[in-house]
Amino acid sequence: MRPCTTVMHLLLRCMRGCARHSRNRMPRILRQLVSYIKLIFKSLYFNSLTNSEVVLDCILEPVFWTVEVVTRWFGMVFVFLVVALTSSVVFIAYVCLLPLVLQTYSTGWMMWHICYGNWILVMIVFHYYKATNTPPGYPPKMKNEVPFVSFCKKCVIPKPARSHHCGICKTCILKMDHHCPWLNNCVGHYNHRYFFSFCLFLTLGCMYCSISGRNLFIDAYNSIDQFRHLDVEKQGVPVTGIGLLIGIVPSEGVAGKGVQEISQPPYTYKDRMFHKSVIYMWVLTSTVSVALGSLTLWHALLITRGETSIERHINSKEAKRLAKRGRVYRNPFSYGKLNNWKVFFGVEKRSHWLTRVLLPSGHTPYGDGLTWDIYPLKKDMMPV
Numbered sequence: 001m002r003p004c005t006t007v008m009h010l011l012l013r014c015m016r017g018c019a020r021h022s023r024n025r026m027p028r029i030l031r032q033l034v035s036y037i038k039l040i041f042k043s044l045y046f047n048s049l050t051n052s053e054v055v056l057d058c059i060l061e062p063v064f065w066t067v068e069v070v071t072r073w074f075g076m077v078f079v080f081l082v083v084a085l086t087s088s089v090v091f092i093a094y095v096c097l098l099p100l101v102l103q104t105y106s107t108g109w110m111m112w113h114i115c116y117g118n119w120i121l122v123m124i125v126f127h128y129y130k131a132t133n134t135p136p137g138y139p140p141k142m143k144n145e146v147p148f149v150s151f152c153k154k155c156v157i158p159k160p161a162r163s164h165h166c167g168i169c170k171t172c173i174l175k176m177d178h179h180c181p182w183l184n185n186c187v188g189h190y191n192h193r194y195f196f197s198f199c200l201f202l203t204l205g206c207m208y209c210s211i212s213g214r215n216l217f218i219d220a221y222n223s224i225d226q227f228r229h230l231d232v233e234k235q236g237v238p239v240t241g242i243g244l245l246i247g248i249v250p251s252e253g254v255a256g257k258g259v260q261e262i263s264q265p266p267y268t269y270k271d272r273m274f275h276k277s278v279i280y281m282w283v284l285t286s287t288v289s290v291a292l293g294s295l296t297l298w299h300a301l302l303i304t305r306g307e308t309s310i311e312r313h314i315n316s317k318e319a320k321r322l323a324k325r326g327r328v329y330r331n332p333f334s335y336g337k338l339n340n341w342k343v344f345f346g347v348e349k350r351s352h353w354l355t356r357v358l359l360p361s362g363h364t365p366y367g368d369g370l371t372w373d374i375y376p377l378k379k380d381m382m383p384v
Contacts, residue, residue, distance in 0.1 A: 068167045075184030079132065082182055086202075089209065089285060090121065092277045097213070113212070120205040126360040127198035128183075136188025137174035137369045139163050146370045160370045162189075162333065164310055174369030177308040189369035193344060196303065197357075199296045206285040206292065217282035220275035227272075303344050306334030333372055 026034070057064075101113050140146065141157050148158035152165050155172050159165075164176040166186050175189035187195045302312060311333075319329040334340060341347070346356055346363050356363060 071181050072168050078181045079184050092281045123201040127194045131191050131194035131198050132183045134191040136186040137190045139172050203293045203296050206289040209285040210289050213282050216278050220278040224275050304337050306340040
């Protein structure tokens with residue numbers, strides 16, 4: 001056995017010598033590139049926690065990088081679209097529909113439309129501004145005594161509970177829900193309420209425009225369709241007074257046709273634009289009502305469960321893992337259905353449902369987003 005061992009050692013020394021000799025001949029840039037490639041391959045199995053998901057993330061990293069860059073650069077475009085589309089609907093409501101309301105509705109209905117419409121508009125503008133301009137919250141980057149549950153390999157800082165890394169913002173976010181391109185901002189601990197309130201009131205506003213404008217939409221569509229058919233049915237050249245002189249048609253036919261045309265109201269350019277504006281507003285608000293309404297209901301369900309969008313996937317996988325062991329998973333950040341809504345909106349007494357939910361309010365959420373021991377809220381804070 002000893003001669004074999006000696007031969008093996010000599011063979012290894014020769015191979016190492018040849019590798020060093022060939023490495024010295026390689027250019028420095030090429031050596032650095034080879035070393036970097038080796039480091040990348042070694043990083044795929046750097047510890048025992050590596051699995052197929054980690055390898056798949058590494059393979060799809062270019063795709064993730066492309067999506068992040070596109071979302072980051074087009075963030076302001078999405079914000080501009082939200083502002084432009086909302087402004088167009090408000091312009092149509094004030095310029096086209098408000099004069100019609102003042103002329104046709106009774107005093108009671110007129111006051112209802114004016115008060116409700118302006119209240120919805122104020123709530124939408126306030127919460128969208130706060131959602132886009134309020135930082136979601138970031139974990140401290142200096143050494144501190146805050147307990148953490150994991151370590152971010154990209155930020156190289158400890159991550160508190162419910163914190164996640166955002167590849168678009170290039171930092172960790174406290175109680176991260178998702179990165180919203182329509183806000184050009186992350187939805188986190190400090191602006192989650194503003195985001196949900198914006199979605200809720202925008203949905204209510206779009207439903208209001210869609211329901212109240214349904215009859216106007218039908219009338220506008222029928223009017224455009226009717227006058228389009230009239231334009232198609234016109235034949236020949238228009239007959240004027242000169243036509244009688246040169247004898248194109250009999251005078252009796254011209255007189256009868258002239259009376260018929262004069263009796264019809266003229267379809268002006270202003271009428272055409274009014275009808276098209278009504279159709280545009282109704283189609284846009286109806287579409288947004290369905291799409292954004294579904295998203296709002298989904299987030300309302302998550303708030304009821306005391307979860308974020310990311311935690312929903314994590315908790316689902318953890319529940320399945322424990323179910324195989326015969327155990328039941330309980331969300332540690334849920335304080336009960338009603339209390340979850342109170343914690344989310346910051347409701348401490350009954351009057352807060354009005355001042356903090358139904359009216360614009362800039363109060364901060366519970367806690368600092370670093371620790372989640374809100375023990376007084378595990379019991380009902382107030383009778384309902």
